[in-house]
Amino acid sequence: MTTSPSLADFEKYAPAGDAFYLTPSPLPDGSFGDPVYARPLDNSTAALTGGQNWLVLYLSTSAADQPVATSGIIALPNPAAHPVPDGGYPLISWAHGTVGIANQCAPSRDWGDTGASPMNAYPNTMLSHFLDQGWAVAMTDYEALGTGTADHLHPYMCGCSEAHAVLDIVWAARRLFGDQISSRFAIVGHSQGGQGALFAAHHAPDRIEGLTAVAAIAPANHPLGLVQAGAAAGHLNPGYAFTPLFLAGTLAGDPTIDPAQVLTDRAYQDLWPQAPHRSRAALSNTDSWGGIKGTEQFRASVPGGYLQAPNADQQKFNAQLAQMNPNLPITVPIRITQAADDARVYANPAPLLGTDALVRELTATNTADGAILYQRYDAGLVPNEQPLGVHFATINYDTPALTDWLANHLTTT
Numbered sequence: 001m002t003t004s005p006s007l008a009d010f011e012k013y014a015p016a017g018d019a020f021y022l023t024p025s026p027l028p029d030g031s032f033g034d035p036v037y038a039r040p041l042d043n044s045t046a047a048l049t050g051g052q053n054w055l056v057l058y059l060s061t062s063a064a065d066q067p068v069a070t071s072g073i074i075a076l077p078n079p080a081a082h083p084v085p086d087g088g089y090p091l092i093s094w095a096h097g098t099v100g101i102a103n104q105c106a107p108s109r110d111w112g113d114t115g116a117s118p119m120n121a122y123p124n125t126m127l128s129h130f131l132d133q134g135w136a137v138a139m140t141d142y143e144a145l146g147t148g149t150a151d152h153l154h155p156y157m158c159g160c161s162e163a164h165a166v167l168d169i170v171w172a173a174r175r176l177f178g179d180q181i182s183s184r185f186a187i188v189g190h191s192q193g194g195q196g197a198l199f200a201a202h203h204a205p206d207r208i209e210g211l212t213a214v215a216a217i218a219p220a221n222h223p224l225g226l227v228q229a230g231a232a233a234g235h236l237n238p239g240y241a242f243t244p245l246f247l248a249g250t251l252a253g254d255p256t257i258d259p260a261q262v263l264t265d266r267a268y269q270d271l272w273p274q275a276p277h278r279s280r281a282a283l284s285n286t287d288s289w290g291g292i293k294g295t296e297q298f299r300a301s302v303p304g305g306y307l308q309a310p311n312a313d314q315q316k317f318n319a320q321l322a323q324m325n326p327n328l329p330i331t332v333p334i335r336i337t338q339a340a341d342d343a344r345v346y347a348n349p350a351p352l353l354g355t356d357a358l359v360r361e362l363t364a365t366n367t368a369d370g371a372i373l374y375q376r377y378d379a380g381l382v383p384n385e386q387p388l389g390v391h392f393a394t395i396n397y398d399t400p401a402l403t404d405w406l407a408n409h410l411t412t413t
Contacts, residue, residue, distance in 0.1 A: 007038060007176050014039035021147045023069040033171020034059045036069050045112040048124055051075040051131040055108055058172035062143055063161035063252035070165050071147055072140040073108045074173045075131060082134040088182035089136040090410040091173060094127060095166050095189030095196040100280040101154040101248050106146030107139060115279030122392045126399045136181055138173050140165040153276060155252030156245040157324045162196030163203035170208060183210040186406050190395055191345060194219025198326035205331060213409035215335040215402055218345040218394055222353040224321040229352060231306050233294035238284030243297055244275035250320035261313035267297050327361040334372045335405055337398045341379040344391035
């Protein structure tokens with residue numbers, strides 16, 4: 001007779017230090033969500049306050065539909081303050097915002113010394129608040145972020161990959177902590193993670209039971225229009241740091257894309273190699289993507305260039321970008337939060353499409369499947385907290401209302 005491995009078993013074999021993130025080869029047999037390693041988190045910068053934090057490596061599925069090991073953190077409330085309730089702790093699966101595709105930028109691996117550190121740290125106030133409610137929190141790093149290699153980059157905003165990571169860490173929590181984890185969970189995400197949260201909710205019915213709601217704060221949307229608008233601009237913009245991230249994501253969705261045919265020689269030869277080594281913030285520097293004009297990013301093989309006459313690889317690039325917009329059928333209640341004056345994810349960037357348009361699309365797509373709540377904060381309501389601005393400040397500003405909404409969906413049957 002065999003017994004299932006215990007938390008202590010996974011801790012016993014967990015490597016110390018950054019060796020934890022080295023994917024075993026071959027991967028152990030198992031199903032998505034099965035733990036590979038677990039150990040108490042020793043990164044105080046990444047830890048949530050008021051709980052017990054565990055670093056985990058778990059099986060998931062890549063954008064290419066292959067087994068992969070993904071890292072993250074699982075935090076349980078302090079049992080002295082919040083004894084395990086009947087049925088276990090309700091769980092929030094958190095989907096984080098853009099940090100880059102460099103391993104050191106993964107939230108669980110960031111010790112406060114990367115360009116992504118302020119972005120990784122900011123949501124921890126809200127996530128610790130969730131622990132204070134007596135909810136567990138699971139925080140994936142996403143596929144190949146923390147565990148990436150030169151041949152396996154993080155597939156930025158590739159929806160199926162994000163969905164797998166966000167959902168499979170819920171399985172990992174259930175298998176590691178058993179009856180301490182409830183069968184009920186919700187998904188919350190911000191920015192890239194807001195987009196990923198919506199994709200996860202879409203894929204949930206085929207992958208896991210127990211999802212009760214999804215909340216997306218300033219969800220990334222309509223990236224094709226944004227990229228094309230940037231490509232038309234004849235000036236410098238730190239926002240062009242997103243170009244290599246999008247390219248990494250589109251390559252995961254379609255490996256036949258040739259980056260050398262998508263980008264200009266300068267962008268491909270000098271700047272594209274920086275992406276796996278720098279945070280998104282560092283890619284915005286003038287010695288990187290912040291130092292190239294929009295009109296100089298994309299190859300123009302014929303008159304009209306990328307915008308009017310995209311070559312075959314650019315057409316495939318565009319097709320993958322279009323698929324990243326999270327207008328999807330979703331069978332649980334949806335809450336979208338957006339500040340009108342968010343300068344990173346726009347509410348209504350006319351003539352482009354923003355979150356206002358996404359909500360209209362989601363409403364039309366999901367008319368028969370449940371309510372969509374759109375919490376839109378007027379300009380000037382959300383504090384413009386420097387240096388991260390309204391885009392991040394919306395997280396804390398919205399936390400009380402979001403918590404009430406989540407409680408209604410996590411604790412009622």
